[in-house]
Amino acid sequence: MAKTSSEMVGRVIGIDDATPLEFWVAVDKGQALQLDDVVVVDRVMPDGEIVKIFGMVTQMRARHEGAKFQSDVFLIADGVLPAEVSEAALIQPTRFEPEVLVPPVPGSSVRIAIDSERDAALSFDSVERKLPAGLSRSHEPVYLDLDFIDGTKGAHINISGISGVATKTSFATFLLYSMFNSGALGAEAANTKALIFNVKGEDLLFLDHDNRELTPDQKARYSNLKLITGPFRDVGILAPPRKGDANATPATGSRSVGVSPFYWTIADFCKQRLLPFLFADAEDERAQFTIVAQEVTEQLAHLPTVGDGAVSLDGVTIRTFGQLIDGIESKLMPEDPEASPDPKWTGRAVGSGTIGAFFRRLANSRRHVEHLIRSDIGNAVENSLDIDSHQVTVVDIHNLHDRAKRFVVGVVLRQAFEAKEKSGSAKPLQLVVLDELNKYAPRDSSSPIKEILLDVAERGRSLGIILIGAQQTASEVERRVVANSAIRVVGRLDPAEARRDEYGFLPSVQRQRSTILKPGSMYVAQPRLPVPLLVEFPFPSWATRPSEASIQIEDADDPFAELKL
Amino acid sequence: MQYAVETWDPVYGTPSEVNELDAAAEQVDLNVEVEAAKWQPVTPDPSLAMPVNGVFIDGVRRFDAHIWMGEEMMGRRGICATVAAGAVICSDKEAEIDLIHIERALHTSADVTQPIVLANIGESYKIKPTKDDSAESLNFSVHNHMARVEDHVSGFYKDADLVVYDGPLNQRDAVNGVGYVKTQHVQYLTDEPLESLAALEVGQRTPVFAIGGRFERWSWFMRLPNPKGPARSGLVRLELPVTVSADVNVVAQRADVVTRYIPRFASETFREARAPQNLYPIAGLERKMRWQLGDRELLERSLRMASAG
Numbered sequence: 001m002a003k004t005s006s007e008m009v010g011r012v013i014g015i016d017d018a019t020p021l022e023f024w025v026a027v028d029k030g031q032a033l034q035l036d037d038v039v040v041v042d043r044v045m046p047d048g049e050i051v052k053i054f055g056m057v058t059q060m061r062a063r064h065e066g067a068k069f070q071s072d073v074f075l076i077a078d079g080v081l082p083a084e085v086s087e088a089a090l091i092q093p094t095r096f097e098p099e100v101l102v103p104p105v106p107g108s109s110v111r112i113a114i115d116s117e118r119d120a121a122l123s124f125d126s127v128e129r130k131l132p133a134g135l136s137r138s139h140e141p142v143y144l145d146l147d148f149i150d151g152t153k154g155a156h157i158n159i160s161g162i163s164g165v166a167t168k169t170s171f172a173t174f175l176l177y178s179m180f181n182s183g184a185l186g187a188e189a190a191n192t193k194a195l196i197f198n199v200k201g202e203d204l205l206f207l208d209h210d211n212r213e214l215t216p217d218q219k220a221r222y223s224n225l226k227l228i229t230g231p232f233r234d235v236g237i238l239a240p241p242r243k244g245d246a247n248a249t250p251a252t253g254s255r256s257v258g259v260s261p262f263y264w265t266i267a268d269f270c271k272q273r274l275l276p277f278l279f280a281d282a283e284d285e286r287a288q289f290t291i292v293a294q295e296v297t298e299q300l301a302h303l304p305t306v307g308d309g310a311v312s313l314d315g316v317t318i319r320t321f322g323q324l325i326d327g328i329e330s331k332l333m334p335e336d337p338e339a340s341p342d343p344k345w346t347g348r349a350v351g352s353g354t355i356g357a358f359f360r361r362l363a364n365s366r367r368h369v370e371h372l373i374r375s376d377i378g379n380a381v382e383n384s385l386d387i388d389s390h391q392v393t394v395v396d397i398h399n400l401h402d403r404a405k406r407f408v409v410g411v412v413l414r415q416a417f418e419a420k421e422k423s424g425s426a427k428p429l430q431l432v433v434l435d436e437l438n439k440y441a442p443r444d445s446s447s448p449i450k451e452i453l454l455d456v457a458e459r460g461r462s463l464g465i466i467l468i469g470a471q472q473t474a475s476e477v478e479r480r481v482v483a484n485s486a487i488r489v490v491g492r493l494d495p496a497e498a499r500r501d502e503y504g505f506l507p508s509v510q511r512q513r514s515t516i517l518k519p520g521s522m523y524v525a526q527p528r529l530p531v532p533l534l535v536e537f538p539f540p541s542w543a544t545r546p547s548e549a550s551i552q553i554e555d556a557d558d559p560f561a562e563l564k565l
Numbered sequence: 566m567q568y569a570v571e572t573w574d575p576v577y578g579t580p581s582e583v584n585e586l587d588a589a590a591e592q593v594d595l596n597v598e599v600e601a602a603k604w605q606p607v608t609p610d611p612s613l614a615m616p617v618n619g620v621f622i623d624g625v626r627r628f629d630a631h632i633w634m635g636e637e638m639m640g641r642r643g644i645c646a647t648v649a650a651g652a653v654i655c656s657d658k659e660a661e662i663d664l665i666h667i668e669r670a671l672h673t674s675a676d677v678t679q680p681i682v683l684a685n686i687g688e689s690y691k692i693k694p695t696k697d698d699s700a701e702s703l704n705f706s707v708h709n710h711m712a713r714v715e716d717h718v719s720g721f722y723k724d725a726d727l728v729v730y731d732g733p734l735n736q737r738d739a740v741n742g743v744g745y746v747k748t749q750h751v752q753y754l755t756d757e758p759l760e761s762l763a764a765l766e767v768g769q770r771t772p773v774f775a776i777g778g779r780f781e782r783w784s785w786f787m788r789l790p791n792p793k794g795p796a797r798s799g800l801v802r803l804e805l806p807v808t809v810s811a812d813v814n815v816v817a818q819r820a821d822v823v824t825r826y827i828p829r830f831a832s833e834t835f836r837e838a839r840a841p842q843n844l845y846p847i848a849g850l851e852r853k854m855r856w857q858l859g860d861r862e863l864l865e866r867s868l869r870m871a872s873a874g
Contacts, residue, residue, distance in 0.1 A: 066662075066849050069836060075845055080830055082653045082660040082849040 007111060009033055012041060013088060014106030020093060022058075023103060025110045027087040033057050033112075035513075036137050036534050038121045039091060040113040041104040051100045054113060054121030055091035056531050058509045062087040092507065092531050094121055123528045131184045132225040133175065133524055134537035141225050142535045144175075144487060146184045148527055150429055154486025155461035158437075159470040159522070160503070161491025167519045168470040168491055169203060170544070172196075172433045174537045175468065179431070180391065181227050191428035195387050195416055197409060198396040199435045205255045206543035207392060208235035213548050214541050221538035229541035236390030238262040240400060240408075243371045251399055254546045262385045262395065264411070265309025265375040266318055270300035274373075277410040278365050278403065280447040288350075289358035295347040296328060296358075309375035321370035325363055332359055368401040372408065387416060402439070409440055410449035417452060417465060426464030432456065437469045438476040450478060457484040474502040488525045490532070492517040506532055566677055568643070570869045571631035591778035593753050598772035598817050604761040606769040609821035616726030616826060617656065620663075621846040622719050623731040624650035624711040625854045629864045632872075634675035643673030644703045645681070645690050645868060648711035649854040650718040653846040654725075655830070660846050665857055666718050669864075672706040674698050683867040688859070690868075727826065731847050734804045735780050743823050744782070744804030747842040753784070753802075762786055767799070770824040773817050781807045783816050787824045789831040791841040799831070799841045 009031040013024040025041075027033050037057045042050050064076060066083035075081035091110075096102075097120060104110075118140065119125040129146035136142050148154040157175065159168045176194050179185055185192055198204040208231050222229045241248035241261040250259040264274065275297040279290065303311040303318075310319045313327040331345040332355050346355050387393045395412055397405045413432065420430050434440065441453040456467050457480060469485070471477050475497060482488075488505055493514040497503075503511060505525040510532055514523060520539070525532040543549035595601035626648040634640040651665035670693040671681055681690040695706045715730070716737070722728050725741055734744035753774070754762055762771055770787040782804045789799035803823055810816050831841035837848055 066853055072836070076660070079655055079657055079659045081845040082662045082853070084662070 007031075008109040009039070009112055010089065010110045012104045012106050012108045012110060018103040018106055020053075020096070020101045020103050022090060022092050023055075025089045025091055027089060033060065033087075033089045034137070035060060037089075038094075038113045038118050038136075039089075039110050040117050040121060041091075041108050041110050043102055043104055043108065045100065045102070049098070049100075051102060052097045052117075052120070053093050053102075053104050054095040054097065054117070055093040056121070056533075057089045058092045058507060058531070059090035060087065061090075090509075094529055094531050095123060122533065127528070129184045129186075130182075131175070132178050132182050132227060134171075134522070134535035135221055135224060137534060137536065139221075139224060142524070142533050144524065144526055145528055146179075148486040149179075149466060150185070151426055151461040151464060151466065154527060155466050156457060156485040157466075157468045157487040157489060158474065158482050158485035159468070159489040159491065160474045160493065160497075161470075161472065161517075161522075162494055163200070163472055165492040165517075165519050167522075168489075169200075169433075169435055170520075170540060171489065171491070171522055171537055172435075172468045172470060173204065173207070173540065173542075176392070176431060176433065177232065177540075177542070178225075178227060180232070182225075185429075188428050190391075192391070192431065193388065193428065194392045194431040194433065195412070196392065196394045196433040197412075197435070198394050198398055199405070200398050202252065202254055202396070202398065203544045204394050205237055205239075205252060205259070205396060206545065206549045207232040207394060208237075208258070209543040209549035211539070211541050211543045211548045214539060218539040218541070222541060225538070231542040232392050234391040236260065236386070236393045237396065238385065238393065239396040240404075241371050245371075246377070248371075248374075248377050250396075252396060259396075260386075262408075263372045263374055264385070266311050266321070266324055266373065267305045267309045267375065269321075269324070269373045270303050270311050271305070272411075273297050273301050274407070274411050275300060276448045277407045277414075278369065279361065280406040280410055280449050281403070288354045289361065291347045292332070292345075292350060292355055292358040295345055296332075299331070299345050300324075300328075308378075319375045321366060321373045324373075325366055328362065329359060365403055368404045369407055372400075372404060385412060385415065387412065388419070406440065406447075406449055409434065410447075410452060413449070413452045413456065417456060417460075417463070420463045420465045426462060428464070430465045431468060432465065433468045433470075435470040437471040437481060438473060441478040441481045443476055443478050453481055454478065457481045473497050475500045486527055488532075490514050490517075490523040490525075491521070492519075566679055566681065567635055568640075568681075568872050569633045570865060570872060571633065591751070591776055594775040594777070595754070595758050595772075597775050597783075597813055602757055604758045604772055606761055606765045607772055607817075607821075608769050609824045610818075611825070613818070613822050613825060615822065618726055619655045619826060620722045620725040620728045621653045621655065621731070621830075621844065621850065622650065622715060622722070622728060623847045623850050623854075624648060624715040624718075625851055625858070626707050626711045627855070627858050627861065628707070629669070629861050630868050632671070632673075632868070634673055634677065641673055641675040641698050642703065643671050643675060644707060645669070645671050645864070646707045646710070647858045647864070648707065648714050649858055650711065650715040651850050651854050652718050652722060653850045655846055660849065662850055662853055664718055664721060665850075665854055666714055667854075667857055668710065668714055670707075670710055672703050672710070674702070681868065681871060683864070683871050685870060686863065686867050688864070688867070727823070729827075729844075731844075733780075734782055734806055738806040738808045740806065740808050742806055745827070745844070746802040746804065747839065749800070749802065754786075762800070765800070767791075768824070768828055770820060773813065773820050776804075783807065783809065783820070785820050785824075787827070789841040790828055791831070791834070793834045801827075801842050803827075 010025040010027040012018050013026050016024045035057050041053045064083040065086045076083045113121045124143050127145045130143035131146045133142050133144045161168050180189055210231050219229050237259045239250035239252045239259050242251040248261045250261040252259050279293050306312045306317055310317050318324050331342045397408050441450045456465055474482050495515045498511045498514050521536050523532040524535050628644055628646050630645045632643045634643050647669045649667040652663045654661050654663045669690045671690040672693045672695050674695045674697050677692055693706050695702045728741050729743045729745050733746050765788040767788050767790045771785050773783050773785045776782050776784050784804045786802050791799040809819055830844040832843050832845050834840040837843050
């Protein structure tokens with residue numbers, strides 16, 4: 001928009017109340033305003049001081065003046081009845097400089113804020129570390145204040161929106177890219193780590209490839225944001241092993257190169273007390289058998305290890321999850337009908353029904369997780385989950401059963417959290433991207449995973465572990481997880497969802513608009529600004545599917561692909 | 566200047582409308598286009614080219630306050646009035662209010678020259694001296710002021726194809742002018758011509774006749790469409806200045822053009838109290854001009870404040 005700052009676009013209307021919270025501006029003939037434009041009005045105070053009132057266009061209206069009836073429009077269009085088209089814009093002030101909260105005077109001229117005035121209007125001028133978050137609809141950069149992400153003043157980002165259209169994961173990934181490449185993090189960027197859970201599709205498995213389909217237009221958007229284009233550098237991709245595959249080849253559909261399998265050894269499972277993470281369903285928490293689970297977990301932790309990741313129970317070496325279940329069964333439900341269950345394993349005064357329920361549950365989980373918990377492969381110990389040696393680690397769980405997803409997310413989060421706790425230093429940051437928060441931190445129940453997410457949400461700021469969480473519906477996610485996020489982002493919302501209190505940070509017009517946001521557009525609310533900003537983020541400059549990856553992806557089924565030249 | 570504002574609302578007790586025409590002084594010649602005895606409704610030639618841009622000019626006036634110059638009941642009466650005139654340009658696509666001109670004046674026979682300045686709202690009333698103190702004189706002066714402002718406005722449209730004045734032409738004699746008379750104070754027709762008037766169908770006109778007297782002009786009646794109104798309604802009288810032509814055929818052709826041009830702008834009953842005679846462009850213009858006269862109460866209050874010093 002090539003407007004000079006002095007050009008008047010309209011005047012403050014005097015027949016509608018002008019208040020410090022909102023006011024209407026009549027648009028001058030030959031001028032135009034649109035939603036999200038940033039404007040400024042001066043008001044001279046009695047002592048001569050000039051108060052600049054900055055604001056944003058949040059609603060517009062146009063009407064015929066001089067017409068009385070709806071049908072007058074036909075006469076007007078036919079050139080019979082004289083009438084004037086009058087356009088007006090509703091402005092929500094974003095800032096008063098200096099902060100004297102007065103309404104603008106009706107009749108005052110209003111101009112578009114550009115350059116330094118726009119920065120002032122959006123409080124960008126007082127932000128020291130600006131993180132590019134995308135472009136406004138007039139192609140100007142929009143920034144987030146890194147202080148409110150990295151824990152200095154606040155932490156965590158929460159993104160809501162319908163899947164498919166809201167492009168939550170893409171925006172989260174874009175923010176990561178921006179953090180690593182914008183220079184906002186300074187020297188720390190190099191050591192900052194990100195952990196991304198790939199919960200749906202295989203979108204995130206090609207982060208380390210250039211996007212072939214990135215158009216020059218899109219490249220220009222990156223340069224508008226002063227970002228280079230390219231893939232993520234230093235990406236580690238972890239995928240669960242194929243079921244039934246003795247070599248634990250990672251089970252990814254379209255990508256096989258550069259993917260490592262992840263699993264836990266039986267010894268890890270026992271020593272690290274991972275059993276409760278298998279009982280993380282909502283209904284599990286309410287059941288009696290958690291007592292049994294606690295006792296069993298405790299007993300497993302004390303089993304002796306026999307090297308290469310196996311444990312020994314009553315002299316029997318256990319290498320597979322199946323064997324472990326058998327071992328537990330022998331303790332809980334002895335074959336000999338005369339023998340009673342080992343009270344050390346069951347807990348005191350626990351009925352056989354409860355024990356049975358626990359065991360059925362455990363046995364049920366076997367087919368979902370046995371490929372993830374094993375010591376039946378050579379060098380099993382080296383293959384344990386490593387989230388530290390790459391800058392970005394993608395943990396692919398999209399193919400797993402819900403139970404296994406919860407297990408993996410819970411265990412990996414705990415690992416990251418404990419590592420951070422041990423390190424005792426908030427910097428460098430550990431970023432965690434997790435979609436479907438409603439599954440892992442549901443509002444109405446508790447589970448070991450939810451406890452960890454709450455820990456992250458509430459203590460992560462000081463520990464340097466930052467959650468970029470996303471969900472379709474914030475109303476289904478634990479309040480404290482959402483409430484602790486300093487930055488709230490909203491993509492396309494379901495109309496019924498948009499009415500809920502969780503989106504109170506969206507003024508009513510923005511709420512309405514959130515139901516028609518197109519992919520790639522988000523509302524970003526940040527603590528510094530009273531009005532959420534509409535942001536359009538550029539198309540990923542990294543591949544999100546094989547066809548976009550700029551190198552040939554080898555046939556996924558070729559196990560020797562890595563050996564080829 | 567010492568004056569007092571009458572406490573009565575000026576809209577009460579306003580003298581009746583100024584009689585625009587002195588019928589007695591006029592001679593009518595009905596045998597111009599057709600002999601009076603042979604009058605029949607005329608259907609205008611549909612092949613005539615219509616004006617590209619028509620201009621409609623109208624004025625409004627409003628009494629803002631009655632005042633006493635000097636001491637109340639002792640001095641002379643005066644009227645503070647605001648008048649406005651404006652123009653609408655109608656093309657086939659758009660009707661646009663092109664110009665509105667507003668003036669305020671104090672009409673009085675008192676011996677004053679300095680305008681009344683309302684400093685608080687940045688307005689002022691200039692002085693228009695009147696012949697005497699009578700209501701008729703004051704009223705006439707206001708009307709005259711409005712007519713002058715209308716003249717001022719019409720001065721900008723000398724090159725327009727057609728300029729329609731709301732009301733009789735009176736002294737106006739521009740070639741492109743047309744007087745549009747909604748109300749029929751004077752009975753011009755008798756006998757056959759009167760009968761043919763009743764026989765007019767929508768879009769038809771009577772033959773042209775001549776009106777003499779102080780302001781000579783050509784005139785005819787026509788019937789406007791009025792679909793939802795009474796069956797025999799919508800009569801208006803139009804006037805052309807004698808400057809159009811002395812050749813009655815030229816005048817008749819011009820009358821055809823005007824007769825075909827006007828019905829497009831005729832209003833409908835539910836939209837306009839004075840339908841169909843009050844034309845849409847003029848209705849829209851009047852509405853806007855009345856707005857622009859400003860808030861009467863504010864003006865009156867400001868006059869009181871100014872009089873108090």
